[in-house]
Each structure stands twice: as C-alpha cells, then as structure tokens.
Amino acid sequence: MTATLAPPAAGSRSPEPPETRERRTVPRWVWALGVIGLWIAVWALTKGQDTLALAGRENTDLHDSLTGFRDDVLANRDTNPIIQFTYGLGDWFGGVVDWLQRMLSIPDFPRPVPQVGWLGITAVAAWIGLAVAGWRIAILVALSFVSFGAFGFWSDAMDSLIVTFVSVAVVVVVGIPLAVLLGTSGRATTAVVTTMLDVLQTLPAFVYLAPIALFFGIGPSAAVICTLIYALPPLIRIAGHGIRTVSSTTIEATDSAGQTRWQRLTKVQLPMARRTIVVGLNQTIMAALSMATIAALVNGPGLGLPVYRALTRNDVGGAFVPGLLIVVMAVMLDRATTAASEYGEKTARGRVDLRLRRIVLAVAGIGALVAVYLSRTYSSLAEFRETTWGPELADAVDRFFEWFTDTFRDVTQAFKDAISSLLLNPLQALLSESPWWLAAAAILALAVVFGGLRAVVPTVLCLAGLLFVDLWHDAMVTLTMVLVGTLLVMVLAVVLGVAMARSRRTDLVLRPLLDAGQTIPPFVYLIPVLALFGPTRFTAIVAGVVYAAPVAVKLVADGIQGVSPTTLEAARSTGSTTWQEITKVQLPMARGSLVLAANQGLLYVLAMVVIGGLVGAGALGYDVVLGFARSEEWGKGAAGGISIVLLGIMLDRIMRGAAGKDRPARDPSQPSRWAGLRWTGSLRGGR
Numbered sequence: 001m002t003a004t005l006a007p008p009a010a011g012s013r014s015p016e017p018p019e020t021r022e023r024r025t026v027p028r029w030v031w032a033l034g035v036i037g038l039w040i041a042v043w044a045l046t047k048g049q050d051t052l053a054l055a056g057r058e059n060t061d062l063h064d065s066l067t068g069f070r071d072d073v074l075a076n077r078d079t080n081p082i083i084q085f086t087y088g089l090g091d092w093f094g095g096v097v098d099w100l101q102r103m104l105s106i107p108d109f110p111r112p113v114p115q116v117g118w119l120g121i122t123a124v125a126a127w128i129g130l131a132v133a134g135w136r137i138a139i140l141v142a143l144s145f146v147s148f149g150a151f152g153f154w155s156d157a158m159d160s161l162i163v164t165f166v167s168v169a170v171v172v173v174v175g176i177p178l179a180v181l182l183g184t185s186g187r188a189t190t191a192v193v194t195t196m197l198d199v200l201q202t203l204p205a206f207v208y209l210a211p212i213a214l215f216f217g218i219g220p221s222a223a224v225i226c227t228l229i230y231a232l233p234p235l236i237r238i239a240g241h242g243i244r245t246v247s248s249t250t251i252e253a254t255d256s257a258g259q260t261r262w263q264r265l266t267k268v269q270l271p272m273a274r275r276t277i278v279v280g281l282n283q284t285i286m287a288a289l290s291m292a293t294i295a296a297l298v299n300g301p302g303l304g305l306p307v308y309r310a311l312t313r314n315d316v317g318g319a320f321v322p323g324l325l326i327v328v329m330a331v332m333l334d335r336a337t338t339a340a341s342e343y344g345e346k347t348a349r350g351r352v353d354l355r356l357r358r359i360v361l362a363v364a365g366i367g368a369l370v371a372v373y374l375s376r377t378y379s380s381l382a383e384f385r386e387t388t389w390g391p392e393l394a395d396a397v398d399r400f401f402e403w404f405t406d407t408f409r410d411v412t413q414a415f416k417d418a419i420s421s422l423l424l425n426p427l428q429a430l431l432s433e434s435p436w437w438l439a440a441a442a443i444l445a446l447a448v449v450f451g452g453l454r455a456v457v458p459t460v461l462c463l464a465g466l467l468f469v470d471l472w473h474d475a476m477v478t479l480t481m482v483l484v485g486t487l488l489v490m491v492l493a494v495v496l497g498v499a500m501a502r503s504r505r506t507d508l509v510l511r512p513l514l515d516a517g518q519t520i521p522p523f524v525y526l527i528p529v530l531a532l533f534g535p536t537r538f539t540a541i542v543a544g545v546v547y548a549a550p551v552a553v554k555l556v557a558d559g560i561q562g563v564s565p566t567t568l569e570a571a572r573s574t575g576s577t578t579w580q581e582i583t584k585v586q587l588p589m590a591r592g593s594l595v596l597a598a599n600q601g602l603l604y605v606l607a608m609v610v611i612g613g614l615v616g617a618g619a620l621g622y623d624v625v626l627g628f629a630r631s632e633e634w635g636k637g638a639a640g641g642i643s644i645v646l647l648g649i650m651l652d653r654i655m656r657g658a659a660g661k662d663r664p665a666r667d668p669s670q671p672s673r674w675a676g677l678r679w680t681g682s683l684r685g686g687r
Contacts, residue, residue: 032450035445035446036442040430043430043434043438047429049435051434051435052472054473054474057626057633059633062469062635063635066634067631067634067635070214073215087215087216087217089216089221090215090225091221093166093224093225094219094220094224101158101301102114102115104121106155116376116382117375117383118383119371120372120381122145126138127365127368129336131361132336133342133343137336137340140335141332148325148328150387151321151325151390152321153306153325156301156303156305156306159301160289160302163220163223163227163292167292168231168285170224171232172281172284178193179277183244184243193240197236198652200229201233203644204607204611204648205226205230205607206621206641207641207642208226208230209297210624210638212226213628218299219298222299223295223301227292227295230287230290231284235284237280238276238279238280239273239276239280242273246269251264254267274341278337278340286333289329289333290521290522290523293307293524294522298628303322303323303325306318306319307524308523311526311530314530317393317397318394319530320393320527321390323523326523326524327519330520401531404531419488419538427483432473440463440467446654447657452658455657458653459654462647465643466643469646471640474620474640475643477620478620481537481609481612482602482609485608486598489545489552489604490597490601492553493601496510496557497553497555497560498557498560498582498586500553500561501556501557501560502560511554514550514553517546517549518551525543526612526614526615530543537612537616537619539612540615540616540617541612543608544605544606544608545605547604547607548604548605551604552600552604555593555600558593559592559593559597562593563586563590564589567589571584595655595658598658602651602652606651623636623640623643624641624644627640
C-alpha cells in the first residue's frame with residue numbers, strides 16, 4: 001500500500017515554514033576588550049598597591065625553607081636511601097660518560113691522547129653515515145667532524161655527542177616500550193600517559209636543571225639525566241601515535257590469520273609505523289642536543305660550556321664559534337636521521353643494489369679500521385693540531401658586530417624604543433603594577449573568554465601556586481615579556497605564512513630556512529641578539545621571537561594552504577580582492593592553525609625568555625640563574641623554576657581550550673592533522 005500526497009486545493013496557501021532566528025554570539029574579542037577595559041579602569045585607581053614585589057635580593061620564609069630543604073638533602077645524602085640511589089645512578093652515568101670521554105675526547109692517562117683519535121672517530125662516523133643513509137650523508141658527517149677540530153673545539157664537540165647519544169640510548173630503551181603501551185592501550189591508560197607527557201613537554205628546559213642537580217649532583221651525571229628526561233616525551237608521543245594509527249583494516253586482516261598480539265606488534269604495527277618512529281627518534285635527538293647544550297649551567301661537558309662562559313663575559317665572538325659548531329652538529333644529526341629513514345625505505349623496496357652496497361661498505365669499513373689503527377698509533381692523527389681559524393673567526397665576528405651596531409645603532413635603538421614604549425612598558429605596568437587580586441581576576445576572566453570553562457580549574461590552581469611561591473611580581477614581568485614576544489611572533493607568522501601559502505616560490509625559498517632554524521638549540525639564538533641589543537630584557541624577547549618564528553610560520557602556512565581550493569574559487573568568482581580573500585576567507589578558515597601557532601609561540605617564547613635570565617632579562621629567569629650562582633639563593637631559584645612551570649601550564653591550558661573551540665570539523669574517517677603535534681617549546685612542529 002502506498003500513500004500519495006494530494007496537491008493543495010486551488011486558492012489555498014501552502015503552510016509557511018516556521019520562522020527561525022539565527023542566534024548571534026558575541027565574539028570573543030569583544031568580551032576580551034570588555035575585561036581589559038574594566039581591568040584598566042580599576043588599575044588606574046589601585047596602581048602600585050599589593051603588587052607583592054620583592055626588594056632586590058629579598059627572600060621570603062618559603063624561599064628560606066626551600067634553601068633549608070636543599071641543605072638537609074645535601075647533609076643527609078650519605079644516610080637517605082633515596083638520595084643514595086639517585087647519586088648512585090648519577091655516578092653510574094658519570095662513569096659511562098667518563099669512559100667514553102677517555103676513549104674519544106680526553107687523554108686516557110698514561111696516554112697523552114684519547115684511545116681513538118680524531119682520524120679514527122671521523123672515519124667510523126662517516127662509515128656509519130654511509131651505512132645508514134648513503135654517501136652524501138657520509139660526506140656531510142666527515143666534513144662536520146673535521147670542522148669541530150679545525151676550529152679548535154674537538155673535545156667539546158665529542159663531549160656534546162657523548163652526552164647526547166648516551167641519553168638517547170636510554171630514551172630508546174625506556175621510550176619504545178612506553179610508546180607501545182601508549183599505542184596499544186585503551187583510553188584510560190592513554191589519557192594518563194598523555195597527561196604526563198603534556199606536563200613534561202610544557203616545561204621549559206631551564207627548569208629541569210635545579211632539581212636534577214640537587215638529586216644527582218652536577219657534571220656529566222646531571223647533564224645525562226636532565227637530557228634524557230627532556231628528550232623522552234617526543235619519542236613516546238610520536239612513536240605511540242604512529243603505532244596507534246596503523247590501519248585497522250590491516251590489523252583485522254592479519255588477526256584473521258590467527259596471529260598473536262606479539263606477532264601483531266612485531267610483524268605489523270612496528271614495521272608499518274617505522275617512518276613515524278624514525279621521526280620521533282629525530283625529534284628526540286634534536287631535543288637531547290638542545291638540552292645537552294643548556295646543561296652547561298650544571299657543569300655538563302660539551303660545546304655549551306664555552307658558549308655559556310662567553311655569554312657571561314658578554315663575549316659575542318667567543319660564543320659565536322662554538323655556537324656555530326652546535327648548529328653544524330644539529331644540522332648533521334637532523335639530516336642524517338631524516339636521510340636514514342628515506343634510505344631504509346629505498347633499501348626495503350629494492351631500489352638499492354644490495355650486492356654493490358655490501359662491497360662498498362666492506363671496503364669502507366676496512367678503511368675505517370685502518371684509520372682507527374693509525375689514530376691510535378700516531379699522535380698527529382690522534383689530536384688535532386691547533387689552528388687559528390677559531391680565534392680569527394671570533395675576531396671577525398666581533399669586528400662585524402661592532403661595525404653593525406655602530407652603523408645601525410639609531411635603527412636598532414629606535415626599534416627597541418618603539419616596542420618598549422608602545423607594547424612592553426604599558427603591558428608591564430598593567431600586569432606588574434596591578435594589585436595581585438586584580439591581575440589574578442583579570443587573567444582568570446580572560447582564560448574563560450579564550451579557553452572556556454575547561455581552562456578555569458588549571459588557571460585557578462596555577463594562579464594560586466604563583467601566589468604561594470612568593471614571586472608574583474616577577475611572574476607578571478615574565479608574562480609581559482612572553483605576551484609581547486608572542487604578539488610579534490604571530491605578526492611574523494601571519495605575514496610570512498600568508499606569503500608562503502600564496503606563492504610557491506616564496507615557500508620554496510623560506511621553508512628550508514625555517515627547517516634549518518628549527519634545528520638550532522635555543523642557547524645559540526642569544527648570541528647575535530645579545531650583540532645587537534646588549535644585556536636587556538629586550539634581548540630575551542627578540543631571541544624568543546626568532547626562536548619561535550619558524551614553527552609558527554610553518555603552522556600558519558600549512559593551515560592556509562589547507563583551505564579548500566573550491567572555497568577560494570567561489571570567493572574569486574564574486575569579485576573578491578586579494579585582501580578580502582586573505583582576511584575574509586583564508587585566515588578565518590585557518591583559525592585553528594592560527595591558535596595552534598599562538599600556543600607554540602607562547603611556549604617557545606617562554607622557554608627563551610627564561611634562558612634570557614643569562615643576559616639581563618631579569619624576572620623569573622634571573623631568579624633561576626641566581627639560584628644556580630649562589631647557594632644561599634637556591635630557594636629563590638627553585639621558587640622561580642616552579643613559577644615558570646606554573647606559567648607554562650596555565651598558558652598551555654588556556655590555549656588548548658581556545659584550540660578546542662577553533663578546531664575545524666573534519667571527516668571522522670580521515671586522520672586528524674592535530675593528532676601528532678607536540679604542545680611544547682622544544683617541538684619542531686609542522687614539519
């Protein structure tokens with residue numbers, strides 16, 4: 001039986017659809033302006049009251065208690081079982097590093113030179129590059145190693161590599177099982193592991209140093225421990241993501257053949273996730289090198305030590321040469337691991353002549369062994385002869401920056417004064433001169449506006465923590481520098497990101513530069529900026545902008561490039577101008593990527609502003625540095641580190657809430673482009 005609809009009778013009216021009114025919501029920026037306007041009005045009446053500023057080197061009871069805790073730990077380290085265990089673990093790592101140093105970088109008494117000299121090390125490293133990535137990488141590795149000795153920093157460079165690879169070896173042993181757990185477990189376990197990784201990845205590298213030095217001592221042991229902790233999260237998160245995203249269809253097909261869980265993992269999931277795991281390993285190596293450099297502050301061996309010593313003397317040329325070698329090392333490791341992944345795929349697909357490859361590797365291996373023998377036998381092949389390249393380059397850099405600063409002093413000073421007058425000073429006055437209760441209420445209101453209700457609890461807890469550790473004023477000054485730096489980063493990101501998205505030629509020119517910029521450890525960025533602007537807070541801000549810009553620019557460019565071409569054609573068909581196309585179509589539709597870029601920018605700038613305590617940035621970064629430099633100030637330095645952690649978590653959670661609001665809808669059958677991104681200052685995201 002079928003039902004038919006009779007046409008309406010002549011003269012009758014068809015029923016009109018019910019009238020619906022579109023519900024208009026107030027834009028977030030309007031609410032934000034309202035909060036800021038009210039904040040300024042109350043600030044004008046209460047400015048300078050209850051700012052909780054500490055005078056000079058003043059410490060509070062909490063800071064003295066933390067210093068007393070440090071003293072108790074050191075006094076009882078021979079009887080406290082926890083301290084005995086941590087110091088014993090540190091001694092073991094220190095012993096491993098010491099043995100490798102005597103093998104590769106320092107004289108092994110009674111030998112006046114290491115067991116293996118520079119020629120043997122360079123030959124073996126080049127052979128490894130040839131074996132895993134091909135002849136181009138072998139040449140790159142050989143030239144990089146020769147440059148370490150030619151510029152007079154062979155031992156320091158070998159120490160950096162030793163700390164990096166000892167840490168990475170431990171990270172792989174610990175991280176791969178945890179990545180498997182993350183990639184194969186249910187939601188509850190995944191949520192717990194992910195939360196822990198989020199917290200670890202939010203922390204700037206600087207804040208790891210004080211607690212590690214307390215519980216493991218200083219020197220190579222502290223350098224290895226803090227490096228492996230810092231480098232662990234990238235491998236777990238990225239490798240776990242690769243294992244989890246293996247095609248379910250493939251897994252079901254192999255399960256139907258009766259495979260066990262172990263067979264599924266080893267025969268299907270790990271092989272199919274190999275490329276992603278190598279990406280995670282690449283990120284881990286770069287993070288390890290970055291932290292191994294910063295570990296100079298706890299007397300960690302390596303190239304970071306001469307950089308740190310030169311920065312404390314304001315010696316730009318002296319810092320430039322080892323800083324340049326850090327960049328060379330970073331590029332070498334980055335290109336080698338990336339090429340190793342591609343070379344492995346070529347070999348697996350039969351695109352490499354295996355017979356010829358074995359012959360070449362055998363011949364090259366014999367040559368490497370001969371080089372090792374010669375370097376053990378002849379002192380001239382074991383120890384680099386001193387050259388004048390390093391000092392001459394340092395002098396040339398000093399002369400160049402002296403000329404540049406003298407020539408463009410008016411330009412750099414005008415830029416510095418403009419940013420300080422228009423942005424930095426007014427915002428710092430609002431944040432640091434507001435009563436603590438007013439600033440806290442305003443920050444909480446802005447957290448609700450941008451991050452939603454999900455940001456309320458973490459913001460309240462972090463603000464309460466900042467009050468508790470008695471460095472509220474310094475935290476507000478640091479927050480000022482972070483916000484100004486992030487604003488400048490986003491201006492750069494939008495301008496360059498739009499240019500890259502709309503011009504293939506611009507993308508081809510800028511993307512390799514951005515990729516190279518993302519390989520450079522943050523310590524190195526301070527050197528040229530210090531030469532231009534001197535030891536001030538502005539130096540830390542500019543260094544933070546330069547450090548954060550590459551990842552933010554690439555995220556914005558990729559987001560705009562992801563806008564549907566159909567949508568763009570529709571806009572052009574209506575006669576939209578280029579400006580309208582960018583501001584009305586591309587940027588609004590890439591809003592999620594803009595928010596993500598702002599999140600990354602915040603955390604990157606925070607990491608650099610904190611390190612800027614070494615070059616006169618003041619505030620929390622200076623508190624941490626002071627805690628390292630003077631034992632009686634350890635408690636204040638520890639409180640500064642805790643404050644930095646709280647600031648990072650608060651900003652991260654607010655931006656996560658904003659990202660959740662702005663995340664674009666997608667086809668559930670397609671993988672999310674947000675899934676593998678790290679929310680941290682050490683990410684080389686958007687790659």
